[in-house]
Amino acid sequence: MEVTPTGYVILGMLGWRSMSGYEIKSxxxxxxxxxxxxxxxxxxxxxxxxxxxxxxxxxxxxQGGRKRNEYRLTPVGRKALxxxxxxxxxxxxxxxxxxxxxxxxxxxxxxxxxxxLEAKQAHHEEVVQRLREIEATGTPEGFAYMVLRYxxxxxxxxxxxxxxxxxxxxKAKATGKRKAA
Amino acid sequence: MEVTPTGYVILGMLGWRSMSGYEIKSxxxxxxxxxxxxxxxxxxxxxxxxxxxxxxxxxxxxQGGRKRNEYRLTPVGRKALxxxxxxxxxxxxxxxxxxxxxxxxxxxxxxxxxxxLEAKQAHHEEVVQRLREIEATGTPEGFAYMVLRYxxxxxxxxxxxxxxxxxxxxKAKATGKRKAA
DNA sequence: GGTTGCATGTAAAACGTTACATGATTTT
DNA sequence: AAAATCATGTAACGTTTTACATGCAACC
Numbered sequence: 378m379e380v381t382p383t384g385y386v387i388l389g390m391l392g393w394r395s396m397s398g399y400e401i402k403s404x405x406x407x408x409x410x411x412x413x414x415x416x417x418x419x420x421x422x423x424x425x426x427x428x429x430x431x432x433x434x435x436x437x438x439x440q441g442g443r444k445r446n447e448y449r450l451t452p453v454g455r456k457a458l459x460x461x462x463x464x465x466x467x468x469x470x471x472x473x474x475x476x477x478x479x480x481x482x483x484x485x486x487x488x489x490x491x492x493x494l495e496a497k498q499a500h501h502e503e504v505v506q507r508l509r510e511i512e513a514t515g516t517p518e519g520f521a522y523m524v525l526r527y528x529x530x531x532x533x534x535x536x537x538x539x540x541x542x543x544x545x546x547x548k549a550k551a552t553g554k555r556k557a558a
Numbered sequence: 559m560e561v562t563p564t565g566y567v568i569l570g571m572l573g574w575r576s577m578s579g580y581e582i583k584s585x586x587x588x589x590x591x592x593x594x595x596x597x598x599x600x601x602x603x604x605x606x607x608x609x610x611x612x613x614x615x616x617x618x619x620x621q622g623g624r625k626r627n628e629y630r631l632t633p634v635g636r637k638a639l640x641x642x643x644x645x646x647x648x649x650x651x652x653x654x655x656x657x658x659x660x661x662x663x664x665x666x667x668x669x670x671x672x673x674x675l676e677a678k679q680a681h682h683e684e685v686v687q688r689l690r691e692i693e694a695t696g697t698p699e700g701f702a703y704m705v706l707r708y709x710x711x712x713x714x715x716x717x718x719x720x721x722x723x724x725x726x727x728x729k730a731k732a733t734g735k736r737k738a739a
Numbered sequence: 740g741g742t743t744g745c746a747t748g749t750a751a752a753a754c755g756t757t758a759c760a761t762g763a764t765t766t767t
Numbered sequence: 768a769a770a771a772t773c774a775t776g777t778a779a780c781g782t783t784t785t786a787c788a789t790g791c792a793a794c795c
Contacts, residue, residue, distance in 0.1 A: 381782080389662035399746050409661060412654040416784065421748055443791050445746065455665075462663065462670045465677045466656035472563075473593040475647035476708065480590060481570035482643065482701040484636075489643045490701055496646045520663040520671055527657065527719060534715050538708060562754080580774050597756065602776055624763050626774065 380457065382468070383419040384427055388450065388458040391433055395449035398424050407511065408521065411504065411528055424448060432457055475500070491546055498539035501532040508532070561638065563649070564600040565608055569631065569639040572614060576630035579605050588692065589702065592685065592709055605629060613638050656681070672727055679720035682713040689713070 380388070386409060390401050398420050405415045424446075427433045432454035438447040450458065475497035482489040508529045516522055561569070567590060571582045579601050586596045605627075608614045613635035619628040631639065656678035663670040689710045697703055 383782085386658065389658070389665070392662060392665040397746070398748090399744095403745095409658060412652045412657045414651075414783090417748075418750090418785085419783070440745080441792065443746065458662070459666050462659050462666050463673070466654075466659055466674060466681075468653050468655040469681060470595075470651075470653040471593045472649050472651040473647075474649040476593045476705055477567065477570070477590060478643050478647055479701055479708075480705045481573060481639070483699060484570070484573040485640050485643050490704075492644070493647060500647075500650060518664060520660055523671075523723060524657055524661045527660075530719060531712075531716065535712065538711060542704060564754085578774070579776090580772095584773095595755085598776075599757085599778090600755065621773080622764065624774065 379430075380427070380432070380461070381419075381423060383415045384423050384432075385458070385461055386413055386415050387420065387423060387427060387448075388432065388454055388461070391448055391450045392455065392458050395447050397438075397445050397447055399445075408517075408525075411508075412524075427454070473497075491543055494539045494543045494546070498536045498543070501536035501539070504532045505529055505536065560611075561608070561613070561642070562600075562604060564596045565604050565613075566639070566642055567594055567596050568601065568604055568608060568629075569613065569635055569642070572629055572631040573636065573639050576628050578619075578626050578628055580626075589698070589706075592689075593705075608635070654678075672724055675720045675724045675727070679717045679724070682717035682720070685713045686710055686717065 386405060387401055390396065390404055396404075398417070402415065402417055402420055405413075409415075424433065424435065428435050428448070431451055433448045434451050435446045435448045438445050475493050478493045479490060479497075482493060508525060512525055512529070517525060567586060568582055571577065571585055577585075579598070583596065583598055583601055586594075590596075605614065605616065609616050609629070612632055614629045615632050616627045616629045619626050656674050659674045660671060660678075663674060689706060693706055693710070698706060
């Protein structure tokens with residue numbers, strides 16, 4: 378009953394409705410990818426493993442002459458999904474290259490910090506825009522919507538934070554202040 | 559001149575001063591680990607590669623009878639560091655298991671969402687506390703301090719967000735409201 | 740007839756964590 | 768004397784990305 382991290386996204390998606398690997402990938406790209414990504418080379422082998430272990434069951438459901446495997450959650454799989462959901466979340470990982478550059482910005486003179494802040498702000502603003510577009514295409518079901526709002530709120534906060542610091546930096550420069558290294 | 563992601567943390571740290579692999583790891587654990595982690599098994603081989611490529615130079619500097627290799631940035635390495643700092647940041651990755659559980663919380667009845675929000679809030683509050691401890695032990699140099707404040711501000715925002723949603727959830731439950739799925 | 744979308748997969752490489760292994764020095 | 772800290776590394780494992788590979792169907 379070993380389930381890889383990616384496996385839980387699959388179980389979760391199949392908890393909503395039966396679908397193909399392709400559909401799972403599409404849904405992930407449209408929703409969880411901002412905080413939990415998955416690629417085809419993870420999804421397809423994992424579908425097979427989960428089926429081997431009896432957590433999901435696949436069935437050939439060709440659409441026209443196009444082959445297609447639709448997977449559904451088995452009762453065992455649903456139990457595994459529930460038990461995972463009830464456990465405390467453990468993974469929280471962040472990799473923010475902008476923050477790293479900002480951290481080391483002192484070794485260059487002047488431009489790195491404002492430019493990095495500007496790029497980081499732009500990034501978060503783009504994410505907000507994309508999430509708002511998703512929001513506009515039809516509000517998702519209960520908790521998915523809560524997570525969507527979280528994404529919007531957090532990215533707005535981060536963008537605003539960068540904006541404030543850029544302003545503070547520009548002001549400090551204008552008044553001729555030099556930070557004490 | 560291939561530098562791995564971890565390589566840039568090394569270059570950045572050596573941009574401040576010469577140090578050993580052990581010191582780099584200690585500094586990372588104390589500072590960048592919240593947004594850019596690195597382990598010994600990445601650091602030591604990467605130190606060798608960077609030295610082979612001439613971006614850094616190592617020198618045996620035993621402390622007493624204890625062997626110790628101190629690395630310093632070469633002019634080529636400093637150039638590579640600067641050029642990296644001047645490029646736009648690209649990597650922004652997040653893996654938030656709590657958010658994933660919240661996303662799928664609809665498949666269980668009732669407890670998952672509030673419990674996950676509570677755990678997530680507790681996590682962010684713990685991070686704030688650890689960062690405040692770091693802040694108290696002596697304010698770091700300019701931009702490192704900016705990044706520290708970012709960590710504190712963001713995690714406080716996230717914790718508060720969870721708190722608000724928990725409250726909203728409890729209130730909705732009390733007034734007997736059921737969300738329209 | 741060409742592009743986009745649906746659909747499934749593999750192979751190789753890159754990246755990262757955990758566990759293992761060792762040993763000296765300093766502090767309690 | 769024991770524990771913590773300084774110090775360096777490897778091996779195995781697990782995870783993830785990127786590139787490759789194929790083919791049908793629907794739309795323009």
